[in-house]
Amino acid sequence: MSQDGWRKSSRSQGAENSACVELRVAPWRKSSRSQGPNTDCVEARPAGTGFQVRDSKLADDSPIFDLKTADFTALLQQSER
Secondary structure: OOEEEEEEEHHOOOOOOOOOEEEEEOOEEEOOOOOOOOOOOOHHHHHEOOEEEOOOOOOOOOEEEEEHHHHHHHHHHHHHO
């Protein structure tokens, strides 16, 4: 299943309960540093009370790391140095 777009509840399987709740998952955004010769970097998206990051080289196969907003902000500040 793609990690972008709409995701159906796991309870939406089977004929009786096939119309359950779906939720929208934000699309991944690639780092602006993933331009030119370094085309593979990290991707991020907002999620819940923070952000998720993954390795863009691995895409859907990448482990996803959940970061609190403060931790994600600190990561961005480190990358600007």
